[in-house]
Amino acid sequence: xxxxxxxxxxxxxxxxxxxxxxxxxxxxxxxxxxxxxxxxxxxxxxxxxxxxxxxxxxxxxxxxxxxxxxxxxxxxxxxxxxxxxxxxxxxxxxxxxxxxxxxxxxxxxxxxxxxxxxxxxxxxxxxxxxxxxxxxxxxxxxxxxxxxxxxxxxxxxxxxxxxxxxxxxxxxxxxxxxxxxxxxxxxxxxxxxxxxxxxxxxxxxxxxxxxxxxxxxxxxxxxxxxxxxxxxxxxxxxxxxxxxxxxxxxxxxxxxxxxxxxxxxxxxxxxxxxx
Amino acid sequence: xxxxxxxxxxxxxxxxxxxxxxxxxxxxxxxxxxxxxxxxxxxxxxxxxxxxxxxxxxxxxxxxxxxxxxxxxxxxxxxxxxxxxxxxxxxxxxxxxxxxxxxxxxxxxxxxxxxxxxxxxxxxxxxxxxxxxxxxxxxxxxxxxxxxxxxxxxxxxxxxxxxxxxxxxxxxxxxxxxxxxxxxxxxxxxxxxxxxxxxxxxxxxxxxxxxxxxxxxxxxx
Numbered sequence: 199x200x201x202x203x204x205x206x207x208x209x210x211x212x213x214x215x216x217x218x219x220x221x222x223x224x225x226x227x228x229x230x231x232x233x234x235x236x237x238x239x240x241x242x243x244x245x246x247x248x249x250x251x252x253x254x255x256x257x258x259x260x261x262x263x264x265x266x267x268x269x270x271x272x273x274x275x276x277x278x279x280x281x282x283x284x285x286x287x288x289x290x291x292x293x294x295x296x297x298x299x300x301x302x303x304x305x306x307x308x309x310x311x312x313x314x315x316x317x318x319x320x321x322x323x324x325x326x327x328x329x330x331x332x333x334x335x336x337x338x339x340x341x342x343x344x345x346x347x348x349x350x351x352x353x354x355x356x357x358x359x360x361x362x363x364x365x366x367x368x369x370x371x372x373x374x375x376x377x378x379x380x381x382x383x384x385x386x387x388x389x390x391x392x393x394x395x396x397x398x399x400x401x402x403x404x405x406x407x408x409x410x411x412x413x414x415x416x417x418x419x420x421x422x423x424x425x426x427x428x429x430x431x432x433x434x435x436x437x438x439x440x441x442x443x444x445x446x447x448x449x450x451x452x453x454x455x456x457x458x459x460x461x462x463x464x465x466x467x468x469x470x471x472x473x
Numbered sequence: 474x475x476x477x478x479x480x481x482x483x484x485x486x487x488x489x490x491x492x493x494x495x496x497x498x499x500x501x502x503x504x505x506x507x508x509x510x511x512x513x514x515x516x517x518x519x520x521x522x523x524x525x526x527x528x529x530x531x532x533x534x535x536x537x538x539x540x541x542x543x544x545x546x547x548x549x550x551x552x553x554x555x556x557x558x559x560x561x562x563x564x565x566x567x568x569x570x571x572x573x574x575x576x577x578x579x580x581x582x583x584x585x586x587x588x589x590x591x592x593x594x595x596x597x598x599x600x601x602x603x604x605x606x607x608x609x610x611x612x613x614x615x616x617x618x619x620x621x622x623x624x625x626x627x628x629x630x631x632x633x634x635x636x637x638x639x640x641x642x643x644x645x646x647x648x649x650x651x652x653x654x655x656x657x658x659x660x661x662x663x664x665x666x667x668x669x670x671x672x673x674x675x676x677x678x679x680x681x682x683x684x685x686x687x688x689x690x691x692x693x694x
Contacts, residue, residue, distance in 0.1 A: 429546055456548045458685030468548040470480065 224288075225250040225420045226271060226390060231285035233266055233275065233444075240266045243285070244446045246439060248390075253412055253421045255435035255452065257428055259472065263444040264424050268392050271422065272308035273301055289390070306333065309388035313395040315375035317367035317382075322359050325367045325378055326350060329386040345385055352418075353381035354411050373404025380411065384419075391415065393423040397430065409434050428468055432456045440464045480545045484554060487537050488613070491558045491565070494530045495609040498565045499602065501527065501572035502668065506598040509579035509661065510591065517576035517583070524573050531566040534558060550682075557682040561612070564674045568605065571664040571671075578657045578664075585654050590644060593637040594658060597665040600630050604672040612675060617683040620676035624688075630669035637662045 224247035233241035241263050248254050256264035269275045270287060273294060287294045294304050306329075317325050326346045329335075336342045346363075350356040355377045359370070367378055376396060383391060393412070397405040412421055412434045425431050431438050431452065438455040440447045440463075448461040459465045466472045501520050508517035538559040541547060547555050582588070604623055611619040641659045645652040677689050 428548070432548075457552060459549055465549045469551050 224248055225290065226422075227286075227288040227291070228271075229286040229288070231267070231270060231283070231287065233263075233270055233284075234282040235266075235278070236280045240444050241270070242444045246446060246449055248420060248422060249437075250420050251416055251418070252436040253416045253423060253434055254437045254439060255431035256422065256424045256439050256441060257426075257431050257467075258441035258447075259467070260426075262441040264439075264441045265394055267441065268394055268422060268424050269310075271390070271392055272305050272310060273299075274305075274310060276301065302333075306386050307388055308390040308392060309383035309386065310392045311376070311379050311383055311394070311396050313398055315372060315379050315399075317370070317375050317378050319366065319368060321364045322350075322367050322370070322378060323363040326381050326385050329382060333386060335386060346381075349381040349385035350378075352384045352415070353377045354407060354414070355381055371404070373400050373407060376400060376404070376408060377411065380408075380415075384415075388419065390420045390422065393421065395424055395426060398426065405430070428456075440467060442467070480541075480547065480551065483537070483541055483545065484547075484551060487534065487541065487555065487558055490530065490534050490537065491561060492609060492613060494527065494534060494562060494565045495605070495612075497523075497527050497530065498568040498572065499605050499609070501569045502575070502598070502602060502605070505572040505575040505579060506595065506602075508576055509582065510595055512579075512583045512587065514580045514583045517579040520576040521573055524569060527566060527569040531562045534562040538562075553682045553685060557612075557678040561675055561678050564671050564678075568668050568671050571668050574664050575661050578661050582654060582657055588651060588654055588658055590637070590640055590655070590658060593633065593640060594662050594665065597630060597633045597637060597662060600626075600633060601665050601668045601672070604630070604669060605675075608672045608675045608679070612679045612682070615679065615683040617680045617686075620679040620683075621688075623676045624673050627669045627673045630666060634662055634666040634669075 226248040228244055228246045228248075231241055231244040232239060244267060256268060258264045266275065270283060271294075275281050275283070283295055289304070289307065293299070294308075318328060320328070323343075323346055326349050327342055330342055330345055336345060347356060347360075350359060355374060358374060359378075367375065370378060376399075380391075380396070397408045400408065409430065412423065415421060416436075423431075423434065435452045437449065438452045439449045440455070440459075440461075442463060448455070448459060448464045450459060450464075454460075455464065456468060459468065463472075501523065504516050505520050508514060508520065538555050541555050542552075545551075604626060607619065607623050610616070611623065638659065641655045641662070645655045674689075680686055680688050
């Protein structure tokens with residue numbers, strides 16, 4: 199039975215496609231994406247391009263659909279019952295919702311870091327090695343150790359944990375746990391890293407470390423970050439997308455977005471005059 | 474939302490302060506020129522005495538802009554407004570400084586016989602004051618169209634300056650006895666010409682505030 203839902207009453211211009219960095223094809227391209235939780239339409243015809251090796255921030259009020267949209271980029275919403283997707287999400291021009299897609303491989307290529315750090319109750323080493331082991335990525339212990347070390351270095355955590363790799367990950371501070379989760383995601387060498395409010399539970403120092411890490415990681419990865427902290431979006435991202443009531447209102451360079459956005463709704467939101 | 478109402482209040486207070494500073498600069502110029510044309514050195518001395526208050530107001534605006542940026546982190550039009558005010562306040566203070574220089578020249582010239590060429594300088598000051606008032610109005614109403622027109626009208630004050638310059642040089646040659654006074658008056662004319670340039674700066678900031686467009690030095694970004 200077709201799902202009928204009333205669209206939120208927002209008058210906006212058509213979604214602005216994100217500029218690609220070199221005029222080439224986008225790493226991720228989303229075309230007319232709709233998403234439904236049962237009968238409720240959470241996303242409305244989202245079209246957006248994410249160029250390779252940039253940081254794109256998603257901003258918007260709670261419930262605007264930015265996290266839902268983030269999760270459509272590696273099919274994390276598949277695990278939620280009674281959800282439905284329309285439109286396309288292309289990763290390197292291949293539709294990730296095509297029936298032949300290997301979802302495990304997709305999630306290896308498009309890693310994710312969550313709001314709350316979620317280390318396994320295992321050692322620091324085993325947390326990072328986990329994905330490598332279950333994916334049978336390495337055949338030797340020395341290679342495994344090398345990959346773990348590299349991931350911890352990439353996550354700017356190695357110097358803090360190199361002498362206690364066998365201790366429980368749960369003994370780390372909140373900020374360290376979050377960087378451990380990033381290391382775990384990096385260990386399987388993703389191409390895109392999705393971060394859902396990765397620093398929202400951290401203090402300013404730990405937040406600063408995560409932000410510096412994001413800045414370094416964009417040299418190798420395409421990063422998409424959902425954040426409620428607009429200053430964080432301004433600090434870390436190259437491009438920002440603003441969502442409202444399941445619609446993409448504006449995509450623009452972060453500099454333009456925070457100094458002279460095109461849409462009045464965006465301006466009202468970022469100047470705190472929304473509603 | 475309370476936080477945003479606080480920001481609105483602070484922006485409103487900042488707008489009031491910069492307009493007050495603009496009014497003070499305008500009044501300083503008006504009074505300095507009055508002291509020259511009416512040969513009233515007491516008024517000139519009042520302009521000089523009042524300059525400290527103008528300097529103080531500029532510093533207050535500076536501090537308020539820094540506080541808003543640090544504590545409220547304004548974005549978009551709010552950010553453009555605060556940045557424009559932060560850059561406009563020293564411009565207005567400089568206009569008041571030029572008014573003080575004119576007042577000093579008036580005190581010297583008022584002790585000497587009156588010059589015929591004063592009329593040209595008065596025309597320049599009328600135009601400069603008209604530009605300044607219009608610039609402050611266009612800033613208040615975020616009127617970039619008027620601001621652009623005012624920028625164009627700066628050429629008139631430049632033309633008046635060139636005319637005055639040649640006239641005063643001619644007088645220095647034909648009537649050497651007035652040369653010292655002519656030179657002083659030439660400085661007054663130069664101050665007025667510079668005030669025209671400062672008004673142009675104010676208008677460029679208004680265009681930036683209203684349209685996020687950089688038109689300074691004819692550079693478009």
